[in-house]
Amino acid sequence: VNLKGDLNDIYFGTIRKVKIPIKKKCRYCMSLGLKVYEEGKIDTCNECNGLKYIEKNEEFVIDTSEKKVSFFRKGHESLSSPTGDVHFIIHPKFNNELIGINENAEIMVMNNYDILILVSLKKIYNNNLEKERLSLFNDTIKLDFDSKKNRHIFKNMGLIVDTITNRGDIHVLLIE
Numbered sequence: 432v433n434l435k436g437d438l439n440d441i442y443f444g445t446i447r448k449v450k451i452p453i454k455k456k457c458r459y460c461m462s463l464g465l466k467v468y469e470e471g472k473i474d475t476c477n478e479c480n481g482l483k484y485i486e487k488n489e490e491f492v493i494d495t496s497e498k499k500v501s502f503f504r505k506g507h508e509s510l511s512s513p514t515g516d517v518h519f520i521i522h523p524k525f526n527n528e529l530i531g532i533n534e535n536a537e538i539m540v541m542n543n544y545d546i547l548i549l550v551s552l553k554k555i556y557n558n559n560l561e562k563e564r565l566s567l568f569n570d571t572i573k574l575d576f577d578s579k580k581n582r583h584i585f586k587n588m589g590l591i592v593d594t595i596t597n598r599g600d601i602h603v604l605l606i607e
Contacts, residue, residue, distance in 0.1 A: 434493070437524050443568070453505070459477070523540050581604065583602070586600050588601045
C-alpha cells in the first residue's frame with residue numbers, strides 16, 4: 432500500500448491508524464461457498480454469497496517515521512497458499528507551508544531521510560540580509576545561515592533514519 436504522509440508527521444514520527452479491505456476466508460461455510468442443511472439441502476452461503484471470502488476492513492497502526500512498515504501474515508487469505516503480507520510504503524506529501532519563507536523556498540526529500548531546501552536569493556537580496564533564519568515545522572526547527580555561502584548543511588536534523596536520535600541532514604541551497 433502506497434501511503435502519503437505529511438512531512439510534518441514523518442519528521443516527528445506520528446502514529447497513524449489506517450484501514451484497508453482484506454479478503455478473509457468465510458468462517459461460516461469454511462470457504463466452501465455453500466450451506467448444507469440437515470435434510471441434505473444445499474444452498475449458497477448467506478455470509479459470503481457463495482464467494483468463499485468476506486472482505487473486512489482491517490486496521491493497521493503505522494509509525495510514519497518508518498519508510499516501510501510490514502505486517503506479516505495479515506494480508507489476504509487464500510485457499511491454496513499461505514496468508515499474504517501487508518506492506519505500507521510511506522511517501523512524503525510536501526507542504527511548503529512548513530517553511531518560514533515559503534514563497535521563496537522549495538522543500539524536497541533526498542535518499543529517504545535528508546531534507547533539501549532550495550531558497551531563492553531574491554528574497555535575501557531584496558531584504559539586504561546577511562544572516563537569514565529558516566523556520567521549519569511550525570517554528571519547531573530554526574536554522575540560521577550566512578547568505579554569502581551558497582550551501583549549508585545542518586547535520587543530524589533531517590528525517591528519522593532508524594531511531595529518533597539517528598537522523599539525516601538538512602541541506603540548504605541558495606539559488607538564483
